[in-house]
Amino acid sequence: MKKIWLFSIIGFGLIATAAIATLITLYFLSDDVEEYVTYVTSTTTETTSFTSTQTTTEKNEDLLDFSTDFSFGAASSSYQIEGAYDVDGKTLNIWDTLTHNMPEKVYNGDTGDVSADSYHKYKDDVKAIKDIGFNFYRFSISWSRILPDGAKTNQAGIDYYNNLINELIANGIEPMVTMYHWDLPQYIQDIGGWTNEVILDYFDHYADVLYDNFGDRVKKWITLNEPYIFCHDGYGTGRHAPAIESKGDGEYLCGHHALLAHVRAYHNYKNKYQATQRGEVGICLYSANFYPSENVHLTLAETALQHMLGWFANPIFSQNGNYPQVMIDNIKRNSENEGRPWSRLPEFTSEQIASLKGSSDFLALNYYTSRLVQPKENYSEEYGWEDDAGIDQSIDPSWPKAKSDFLYSVPEGLHDLLVWIKNKTIIQKC
Numbered sequence: 001m002k003k004i005w006l007f008s009i010i011g012f013g014l015i016a017t018a019a020i021a022t023l024i025t026l027y028f029l030s031d032d033v034e035e036y037v038t039y040v041t042s043t044t045t046e047t048t049s050f051t052s053t054q055t056t057t058e059k060n061e062d063l064l065d066f067s068t069d070f071s072f073g074a075a076s077s078s079y080q081i082e083g084a085y086d087v088d089g090k091t092l093n094i095w096d097t098l099t100h101n102m103p104e105k106v107y108n109g110d111t112g113d114v115s116a117d118s119y120h121k122y123k124d125d126v127k128a129i130k131d132i133g134f135n136f137y138r139f140s141i142s143w144s145r146i147l148p149d150g151a152k153t154n155q156a157g158i159d160y161y162n163n164l165i166n167e168l169i170a171n172g173i174e175p176m177v178t179m180y181h182w183d184l185p186q187y188i189q190d191i192g193g194w195t196n197e198v199i200l201d202y203f204d205h206y207a208d209v210l211y212d213n214f215g216d217r218v219k220k221w222i223t224l225n226e227p228y229i230f231c232h233d234g235y236g237t238g239r240h241a242p243a244i245e246s247k248g249d250g251e252y253l254c255g256h257h258a259l260l261a262h263v264r265a266y267h268n269y270k271n272k273y274q275a276t277q278r279g280e281v282g283i284c285l286y287s288a289n290f291y292p293s294e295n296v297h298l299t300l301a302e303t304a305l306q307h308m309l310g311w312f313a314n315p316i317f318s319q320n321g322n323y324p325q326v327m328i329d330n331i332k333r334n335s336e337n338e339g340r341p342w343s344r345l346p347e348f349t350s351e352q353i354a355s356l357k358g359s360s361d362f363l364a365l366n367y368y369t370s371r372l373v374q375p376k377e378n379y380s381e382e383y384g385w386e387d388d389a390g391i392d393q394s395i396d397p398s399w400p401k402a403k404s405d406f407l408y409s410v411p412e413g414l415h416d417l418l419v420w421i422k423n424k425t426i427i428q429k430c
């Protein structure tokens, strides 16, 4: 493992993020990580164009002081910015369905039907990226625009992304592509989505179509964006699309298939495309950093991190592979307490464990915020992620709150999280 790609929201300011990232970069460079590439991005969780975020106002001469190891860029996701939800052959995805059918789940009842209309205004967006002086643009591809029924490719969708990629390259901006940023085609959700292992075939085909059509120009691929979030909130709490409430079951099934989908897409690239396209394929993981609410609970923060970041990082980046042992043990014990003869956390075969290990050319990390943890006081009747981790989460009152509900500004959490990753030797040399 040679690289960490760091994506961080600018909730606490681009400059603060970049400054911390510089310190961390030096820290990593001084030791066993061979190359540490820091991508600092601005992103917004609202359905507005990235051009209207704080970044423009923070355009600052100081940025020029960063070393050449740094790349600055912008990041978006297809559902957040494209609009054109039913245009040129695109079929519905789970966020179209959620915003249309469950407006109460969305602030203001908003939809992404039009959004920032980047489908039609991508040239303006590329110009904005160039004007700010960014080096790269991370965007995601709308699966149901490329494969409206899972089988045949939609030429209009291919054309749109070809145009976008070509426009970026013509303006000296490197394209970085996320294959899956949460907008699952509805036709896959109709047969169970991420909880049905048939998704492995669908995703493999989708990834292959992307490499085949765009891999001559796209050299940085992210298979999945934040599986913790789209599994925990999509198939656990039901807060996100597809709004399945299946705490402790659906979320772990989703995570299991997400990891297996990632590894197939990774190996397909290595076997079929690496020699000619010479790109990199990795995964983007979310994690908060956790602090014990009182010093007596030191191991609890560790457990929480293993259940959150370790869930997806340990199978890919650790020496032993597989889910973190503490997570396996906790879920098995809780499953037994519920009277189940099996664990709610699916098991990998030894072949799957071996194939997942090292299946990423980099770790892309999304950091936004931190939490305090204390031992869980009251367990829900239906065990969910927090019950399995055994934690209650809270906020330090000294942390400033940002506009989004979940977002408390804890810049030192980014530093401490990276130190934890390094200390856990989750990142191995490959």
Ligand SMILES: *[C@@H]1O[C@H](CO)[C@@H](O)[C@H](O)[C@H]1NC(C)=O
Pocket (backbone or CB within 6 Å): 377, 378, 392
């Ligand atoms: C646990 O349950 C008790 C009794 O209902 C309640 O007073 C307490 O606030 C709960 N604790 C948490 C952390 O929710």
Ligand SMILES: *[C@@H]1O[C@H](CO)[C@@H](O)[C@H](O)[C@H]1NC(C)=O
Pocket (backbone or CB within 6 Å): 416, 419, 420, 423
């Ligand atoms: C990381 O490991 C170093 C060396 O073993 C230790 O001094 C430091 O306290 C550890 N930091 C954390 C946050 O665990």
